Amino acid sequence: MRIRKLRKNDFFLLNELDWTPLPKERDSIYLILAVDQGKCSFIAEQEGEFLGVVLATRGADGGSIYVNHLLVKGGSRQRGVGKSLMDRLEKYAAKEGARRIWLFCHAELEGYYESRGYCERYDFLTPELKKYIRTVKGVHAYLKEIQPARHSGDR
Numbered sequence: 001m002r003i004r005k006l007r008k009n010d011f012f013l014l015n016e017l018d019w020t021p022l023p024k025e026r027d028s029i030y031l032i033l034a035v036d037q038g039k040c041s042f043i044a045e046q047e048g049e050f051l052g053v054v055l056a057t058r059g060a061d062g063g064s065i066y067v068n069h070l071l072v073k074g075g076s077r078q079r080g081v082g083k084s085l086m087d088r089l090e091k092y093a094a095k096e097g098a099r100r101i102w103l104f105c106h107a108e109l110e111g112y113y114e115s116r117g118y119c120e121r122y123d124f125l126t127p128e129l130k131k132y133i134r135t136v137k138g139v140h141a142y143l144k145e146i147q148p149a150r151h152s153g154d155r
């Protein structure tokens with residue numbers, strides 16, 4: 001399995017992908033991520049065949065990375081593809097000095113992210129946003145603090 005950075009023309013793949021059970025975004029979202037967030041978004045593939053993707057967005061001050069979507073295609077799940085994608089993203093964050101990775105997830109995936117060191121956190125949001133996220137969106141906010149890479153050789 002190979003993990004590579006998202007390329008601009010991966011837009012066409014993202015736009016055609018079956019995102020079930022995740023929502024399919026508007027094409028402009030995929031376009032923006034493919035054009036502008038290729039450094040912190042990654043694709044897993046084997047012999048050119050798509051296995052999975054983590055789409056992420058780096059915040060304006062560079063300190064945080066938000067995971068828009070993590071998706072492994074049906075038939076390739078439970079084989080470490082999601083783990084490899086998240087490992088790659090965390091390595092990127094450590095190397096580039098981003099200190100936090102955060103995301104929203106539904107209750108059934110809390111265990112998945114907790115086992116990867118993510119904690120449910122709302123302290124970086126306002127109380128009003130926390131209430132909206134929990135009651136209207138019905139999701140949980142998870143965050144992992146990232147330790148900076150110690151050597152430039154870690155790149």
Ligand SMILES: CC(C)(COP(=O)(O)OP(=O)(O)OC[C@H]1O[C@@H](n2cnc3c(N)ncnc32)[C@H](O)[C@@H]1OP(=O)(O)O)[C@@H](O)C(=O)NCCC(=O)NCCS
Nearest residue numbers: 070071072077078079080081082083104105108109111112
């Ligand atoms: C969630 C998802 C990305 C996981 O990817 P994956 O490649 O199947 O997962 P991995 O093989 O990397 O799993 C690694 C570990 O997590 C565990 N795990 C997988 N799904 C889990 C879940 N829903 N809850 C708890 N643990 C889970 C596995 O058992 C495995 O444990 P192990 O290392 O002890 O054997 C994948 O199932 C998927 O694409 N689901 C649909 C889309 C989705 O819900 N994305 C998340 C949006 S927040």
